[in-house]
Amino acid sequence: MQAFWNRRRQQSHQFAVIGMGRFGRSVCRTLKSMGCEVLGADKDERLVACVSDEDVVDHAVELDSTDPGALKDAGLFEFETVIVAIGNFIQESVVTTLNLKEGNVSHIIAKASTDIHGRLLEKVGATKVVYPEKQMGEHLARSLVRPNIIERLELDPENSIVEVRVPDAFVGKSIVDLKLRNEYGISVIALGHQGSPFEINPNPTAPLEVGMMMWVIGSNHDLNKITDLGR
Template sequence: MDLSSLGFFNTLRFDRKNRQFAVIGLGRFGRAVCSTLHSQGYDVLAIDSDEGRVSQALNDRIVAHARAIDSTQPSALAEAGIFEQDTVIVAIGNYIQESIITTLNVKEGGVTHVVAKASSEIHVTLLKKVGADHVIFPEHDAGCSLARSLTKPGILERFELDPDSSIVEVITPEEFDGKTIAELQLRSRYGVNLVAFSKDKKFVVNPDPTTPLRKGTAIVVIGANKDIDRLPI
């Protein structure tokens, strides 16, 4: 599972002074979170009610520590050290009651930053009601991403800054071929800014406005999604 494509890591606070993360729930999503954080050098504590999943996570070395406990019990969370973590990710998306109770327990336990995974729009609302600082809905986000890729095949990569704005890598359209960045007037015509273009398998950042663009190469632009959608790609 590619978490970066879902914009998931926008919700996390990557402060090198605060390297402690806990993940509650070791399904596909929770394992992907653990593996990615652990590979980046962060200290990850994982818990799940299934001892088999806990053992597998330890054997696969995707976490520093893991315990099999019931996350709906505040005393078990406290004993496991969950309340001492900088950020807790509640990844129990498919079990709504457990997800909501766990999120409430973690917030009431004093964790300042809680990210929770939802499986429906109603689930999103309930998680916010019990105090989740950020709620993600991976299936919805993945569906939106797929729809955009089908309707805008010229977009190679998209990094969402927030729900309304993105940085995208796109194939230079035929309409831009041979024209300089200044001539294209992307900001005034489309409301986007060009921040880089590809050349010799590398990207030139903050390019000279007199640089001509070539069809088939890649450019990177930043702007509101509604403006990006107006590009002829």
């Protein structure tokens, strides 16, 4: 097994995922759909068989990730990036992350279920900690309060890029007419209709149309001014 992955460790689009629960399978499925080579691992033989049957991964292995010897024998230490998708079993995920760190894995992305869990993961060597349940909850709450926001990309705690429906008050007016930078403190970086290619750096004098979507960048405070118009 180790020799198999040694031959591939130089490939930049090659990942290992430990934990074949819903989150882990989703990560594997998405990575594979993007052309990446994926190894999936879990201690539950039923889950290993499941991902093998569903062709979610390129190779699946049953192992106890709290055993560094098992990780080494399976070639997990040969990966540049390993995702620890265990999450709900705190001790197991922390020990697994520590084992990967001590095995000199460069990038360890670990799922956390709580803030304390996340801090523990960071202390034992996680390069990045993700909170999928927390992020899904925040996304749902935002969509309920501001349903006109289609997608949000947080640049940092204070600034974001959002895809938003063009407010009715903007229809028929141009970016120049609206003076968005002066009046709202935001910049439009793309315009288009859903399902069609977006125009990057759009013509600032062209009138906005009904049903248009726009990608805008700015502080969260300023972006709220725009998104509140569609409520």
